[in-house]
Structures are given as C-alpha cells and as structure tokens.
Amino acid sequence: MMATRVVSAEVSSDAELVSESLSGKRDAFGQIVARYQSLVCSLAYSATGSLGHSEDLAQETFVTAWA
Secondary structure (H helix, E strand, O other): OOOOOOOOOOOOOHHHHHHHHHOOOHHHHHHHHHHHHHHHHHHHHHHHOOHHHHHHHHHHHHHHHHO
16 A cells, blocks of 8 residues: 655745744754755855765755754
8 A cells, every 4th residue: 555645735935934943843944955955965066076075065054054
C-alpha cells in the first residue's frame, strides 16, 4: 500500500515564513530552506567553484540563520 501525502495549496509569503520561524516553527523554516536552497548553493558554487564546498557553505548559512 502506498502512502499519499497531502500538500497544502496555501503558499505563505517569505515574510510570513520568517515570522513563523522566529516563533520557533521548524516547518516554516523548512519551507524557507526548500525555497532558497538551490539559490544559496548556486551562489556559493559560483564563489568557490567547488560543489562540495558550496553545499557545506549553504548548510552553514541555513544553520546560522536558524540559530
């Protein structure tokens, strides 16, 4: 039997997600990460030329943002 995941049709604005994240809501921060992970990795890769290093930098960026 295959599990089905229901995805909410409501899309929150960045401001709403940041506000919720600041309130400690991990799901909101997860949505921010999902929304911007590719962009942050791309910018880091552009600056470093190293895929592995760019992924590490992106992770550090999001960890710092959460803290």
